[in-house]
Amino acid sequence: MSLDTEDTAVGTREDEPLSIISDTRLVPAQWRVHLGLIGSILLMASPLLLAFVMSTQTVPEVYDITNVGIGSDGLANYVEVFTTYGMASYMFNSLVMSIVVTVAKIAVSLLAAVALVFYDFRFKNAIFFLILFTLMFPVPVRIVPLYEMMAALGWTNTLLALTGPYVASATAVFLLRQHFMSIPDSLVESAKVDGVGPLRFLWDVLIPMSRGMISGLSVITFIYAWNQYLWPLIVISDQNKQVVQVGMKYLQSVGNAGQTDWGLIMAGAVLTLLPPLLALIVFRGPLLETFGLSE
Amino acid sequence: MTGITTTDLVKRFDDVTAVDGVDLNVREGEFLVLVGPSGCGKSTTLRLLAGLESPTEGAVAIADEDVTTTSPGERDVAMVFQSYALYPHMTARENMTFGLTTATQFTDDEVNDRVAEAAEILDIEDLLDRTPSALSGGEQQRVAIGRALVRDPEVFLMDEPLSNLDAKLRVQMRAELAELHAQLQTTTLYVTHDQVEAMTLGDRVAVMNDGEIQQVAPPQLLYDAPATRFVAEFIGSPGMNTVEGTIKRRGDAVHVTWEQNTVPLPRPVPEAVTSRAGESVVLGVRPEDLSQEKRGPLNMEVTVTEPLGDSLLTRGVVGATEMEVSLPPRSAVNVGDVLSLTADPQRLHLFDVETGAAFYHSADDVASEATDQTARDAPRSRT
Ligand SMILES: Nc1ncnc2c1ncn2[C@@H]1O[C@H](COP(=O)(O)OP(=O)(O)OP(=O)(O)O)[C@@H](O)[C@H]1O
Numbered sequence: 001m002s003l004d005t006e007d008t009a010v011g012t013r014e015d016e017p018l019s020i021i022s023d024t025r026l027v028p029a030q031w032r033v034h035l036g037l038i039g040s041i042l043l044m045a046s047p048l049l050l051a052f053v054m055s056t057q058t059v060p061e062v063y064d065i066t067n068v069g070i071g072s073d074g075l076a077n078y079v080e081v082f083t084t085y086g087m088a089s090y091m092f093n094s095l096v097m098s099i100v101v102t103v104a105k106i107a108v109s110l111l112a113a114v115a116l117v118f119y120d121f122r123f124k125n126a127i128f129f130l131i132l133f134t135l136m137f138p139v140p141v142r143i144v145p146l147y148e149m150m151a152a153l154g155w156t157n158t159l160l161a162l163t164g165p166y167v168a169s170a171t172a173v174f175l176l177r178q179h180f181m182s183i184p185d186s187l188v189e190s191a192k193v194d195g196v197g198p199l200r201f202l203w204d205v206l207i208p209m210s211r212g213m214i215s216g217l218s219v220i221t222f223i224y225a226w227n228q229y230l231w232p233l234i235v236i237s238d239q240n241k242q243v244v245q246v247g248m249k250y251l252q253s254v255g256n257a258g259q260t261d262w263g264l265i266m267a268g269a270v271l272t273l274l275p276p277l278l279a280l281i282v283f284r285g286p287l288l289e290t291f292g293l294s295e
Numbered sequence: 296m297t298g299i300t301t302t303d304l305v306k307r308f309d310d311v312t313a314v315d316g317v318d319l320n321v322r323e324g325e326f327l328v329l330v331g332p333s334g335c336g337k338s339t340t341l342r343l344l345a346g347l348e349s350p351t352e353g354a355v356a357i358a359d360e361d362v363t364t365t366s367p368g369e370r371d372v373a374m375v376f377q378s379y380a381l382y383p384h385m386t387a388r389e390n391m392t393f394g395l396t397t398a399t400q401f402t403d404d405e406v407n408d409r410v411a412e413a414a415e416i417l418d419i420e421d422l423l424d425r426t427p428s429a430l431s432g433g434e435q436q437r438v439a440i441g442r443a444l445v446r447d448p449e450v451f452l453m454d455e456p457l458s459n460l461d462a463k464l465r466v467q468m469r470a471e472l473a474e475l476h477a478q479l480q481t482t483t484l485y486v487t488h489d490q491v492e493a494m495t496l497g498d499r500v501a502v503m504n505d506g507e508i509q510q511v512a513p514p515q516l517l518y519d520a521p522a523t524r525f526v527a528e529f530i531g532s533p534g535m536n537t538v539e540g541t542i543k544r545r546g547d548a549v550h551v552t553w554e555q556n557t558v559p560l561p562r563p564v565p566e567a568v569t570s571r572a573g574e575s576v577v578l579g580v581r582p583e584d585l586s587q588e589k590r591g592p593l594n595m596e597v598t599v600t601e602p603l604g605d606s607l608l609t610r611g612v613v614g615a616t617e618m619e620v621s622l623p624p625r626s627a628v629n630v631g632d633v634l635s636l637t638a639d640p641q642r643l644h645l646f647d648v649e650t651g652a653a654f655y656h657s658a659d660d661v662a663s664e665a666t667d668q669t670a671r672d673a674p675r676s677r678t
C-alpha cells in the first residue's frame with residue numbers, strides 16, 4: 001500500500017455512495033435508497049391509509065373507486081359507531097378481557113417460571129417440555145372441547161369463559177424461564193442465606209429485575225387478547241357482552257339497500273386499532289428488549 | 296461459644312468427591328482462612344457451612360448447635376460472595392437492608408442505625424444512594440461486606456471476596472478486612488486460593504487439597520513447620536524446594552544425599568530420623584534458606600533468573616531436580632553458571648515419600664510447637 005491516508009479517505013467517499021455518512025444536505029446522498037424505503041412503507045401502510053380515508057367517506061363515495069381523498073362525512077361515521085352501534089361497550093368489553101388475560105397470564109407464567117428455575121423437583125424437564133408441547137395446540141384447535149368444558153362448568157357467556165383459556169401460556173413461561181436463568185445464582189443464594197422467602201424474592205428481586213421482560217410480554221399479550229375473534233364469537237352470546245372484533249362483524253350487517261356501509265366499518269376498524277397502537281408506542285422500549293432487539 | 300465445627304464432612308457430586316472428610320474447628324472470634332488450589336473443595340466446604348449444599352455425610356455445628364439440616368436462613372450466618380451478589384436494581388442502602396427487613400426483629404430506627412454504623416466503618420456513607428452499576432468494584436465489595444455487617448451474624452463466611460479487585464485495591468481491602476475483624480471479633484471463615492492473602496489475614500490458616508484438610512496452623516507455623524509435603528510446596532512464593540534423597544548415617548553424622556549432592560542434618564539428630572537410615576525421604580528446603588557458598592555441598596546449574604527487586608530468584612537444576620534459590624539482589628548470576636550452594640541447617644524438613652507427612656523439622660523450637668499444635672487440633676488430616 002503506497003497510498004497515503006488522505007487519498008484513501010477521499011477514495012472511500014467516492015467509491016461508496018451508499019456509505020452511511022450523515023450530513024445535512026436537503027436531498028440525501030443515498031436518495032435512491034430513501035425512495036425505495038418510502039415506497040415500501042407506503043405499500044405496507046396502504047390498507048391502513050385506505051381504511052382511514054374510507055372511514056371519512058359516505059357510502060356513494062366509498063363505492064366510487066377513483067375517489068381516494070378525504071370524504072365529506074368527516075368524523076360523522078365515528079360518532080355514529082359510538083352512539084348508535086355501541087362501539088364504546090364493545091371496546092370496554094375488549095379492554096376488560098385484554099387486561100384480565102394479561103394480568104392473569106403474567107401472574108401464572110411468573111409462578112410457573114419461578115418453579116421451573118428456582119426449585120428442584122422430579123421430572124422438572126419433562127414438565128417443561130410438556131408446557132412447550134402445548135404450543136402446538138392454540139385455542140382455535142381446542143375450541144370444541146373447550147366449549148364443551150365451558151358449557152359443563154356453566155361459564156358460557158361470562159368473562160371467565162372469555163379469559164380462562166388464555167391464562168396459561170407456554171410462550172410466556174418459556175421467555176420468563178430463559179430470563180430467570182440468566183440471573184446469577186449468587187443472588188438467589190445470597191437471598192437464601194439472608195433468610196429471604198421465595199415470595200418476597202419474587203416480588204422484590206425477580207419482578208423488578210425482569211421489568212422490561214414483563215412489560216414486553218404484557219404488550220404482546222394485550223394485543224393478542226384484543227385481537228381475539230373466534231373464541232369470543234363462540235362463547236359469548238349476548239351482544240352487549242361482546243368484544244370489539246366481533247362487534248365489527250355486527251357493523252357489517254348495518255348498511256341499507258344491500259350496500260354495506262364501509263365508511264362505518266372502517267371507522268370501527270380505525271378505532272379498534274387505536275388501543276394496541278397506543279400500547280405499542282408507549283411500550284416500544286421494553287418490547288424490543290423482550291425480543292433482544294434493543295441496542 | 297459461636298465457633299463452627301464440622302465433623303467428618305463429606306460432599307459428593309455424582310462422581311466427584313469435592314469434600315472428603317473435613318474436620319474443621321473455627322474457634323470463637325477467630326479469623327480462619329481456608330486456602331488451597333483451584334478445585335480443591337474450598338467453596339463447597341463454605342457452602343456446606345452456609346447450608347447452600349447439604350452434606351453427603353457428616354455434620355455441621357454453629358455455636359454448638361447442630362445445623363446440618365437447618366435451612367440457610369436460620370443458621371444466622373452472613374455470606375460475602377466473590378461476585379458480590381448485589382441486587383442491581385436496589386441502591387446500596389436497600390441492598391444492605393434487604394436481608395434485615397425480612398428478619399422482623401428490627402425496627403426501622405434500628406435498621407437505620409445499623410446501616411449508618413456499617414457505612415461509617417466501611418467508609419461508604421456517600422455511596423448509600425447509588426445503585427451497584429454506579430459503584431466501582433471495590434465500592435461494590437464494601438457494600439457487600441456492609442450487607443453482611445448489618446446482619447450482625449454469628450459467623451461470617453467469605454468466598455474469595457477480593458479476587459475480582461485489582462492488585463492494589465486487594466492489598467488495601469485486605470488490610471481493611473483485618474482491621475474490621477480486629478474491631479468486631481466475629482467468627483469468620485474466609486476462603487481464598489491466594490496464599491499471601493491467607494497468610495496475612497488468618498489467625499490460623501487451613502490448607503486444603505483434594506477435598507482434605509492438610510494442616511491447620513497459625514501462618515508462621517504453617518510456613519516454618521509444614522505438616523505435609525503439599526503444604527510445604529503450596530505455602531510461600533515460591534514454595535519450598537523438595538527433592539527425593541536417601542538418609543545416610545556415618546557415625547554421629549546424618550546426611551541426606553541424592554546424586555552428587557549432600558545435605559548434612561544438624562546434630563543432635565532425633566531418633567525419628569536415624570531410624571530411617573538408608574531409606575528414601577523427601578528433603579524440603581525453602582529458596583531463601585539456600586545461599587551461595589564456596590565449595591558448598593550443592594551444585595546448581597542456573598536455567599532462569601528472575602530479578603524481583605528485593606531479591607534475585609534463580610531457578611536451576613541440582614542433580615536432576617529443579618530447585619529455586621533466592622539470592623541477594625544484583626548477584627552476578629547468569630544462565631548456565633554453576634552455583635555452589637549450601638542449605639541453612641536450621642531450616643531443613645523431611646517428609647515421608649509415600650504419605651508426604653513431615654517427620655522432621657530441623658529447627659527444634661518449631662518442631663515442638665508443631666507437635667503442640669497437632670495435639671490441640673487432633674483429629675485432623677488423614678494423609
Ligand atoms: N454443583 C456441582 N456439581 C458437580 N461438581 C461440582 C459442583 N460444585 C463443585 N463441583 C466440583 O467439586 C470440586 C470442588 O469445587 P469447589 O468449587 O469447592 O472448588 P474451589 O476449591 O472453590 O475452587 P476455586 O478456587 O476454583 O473456586 C470441583 O472439582 C468441582 O468441579
Ligand SMILES: [Mg+2]
Nearest residue numbers: 337338339454
Ligand atoms: Mg471457589
